[in-house]
Amino acid sequence: MKDTYVEPSSTLEIYEECDILVVGSGAAGHSAAIAAARAGCKDIVLMERYGYSGGDVTGGYVIMVPNLSWYDKQFVRGLQEEWFTRLEPIPQAVRGPKGNQLAAPTLC
Incomplete structure (x- = not known):
């Protein structure tokens, strides 16, 4: 027992x-x-x-929220995508290209 x-x-x-x-x-x-x-x-x-x-x-003092994309793949949808859209007007609030700027990788 x-x-x-x-x-x-x-x-x-x-x-x-x-x-x-x-x-x-x-x-x-x-x-x-x-x-x-x-x-x-x-x-x-x-x-x-x-x-x-x-x-x-906020509590972890994260000063930059990445947009979580990789080349032509955007991994964030739904509410988090809405966050990024709302954050875009704030300088340096979201790093990386916007969803419509993502491009497929090129071969060298």
Whole structure:
């Protein structure tokens, strides 16, 4: 038999009720909350343990977000593609060519 640990029961106060709870407001959590809202969900709570949203992009001091492309292949679609589109007007916010500037590799 394996050892077990029994945690004493406690009473938890309910602060908020929701239909969807997204835990973590980094890139994935942010995208999940937006996708849920766009799908018609009305009562969404985005919960974050730190005092800011954005995950590594803000807390990790990421100063450049790459557009994640390789030659004529663009690997980002959906909400992240929308992020890049919105970031494009900010100088040096997105590195690399825009989607319509991608070209196939040439042979030497």
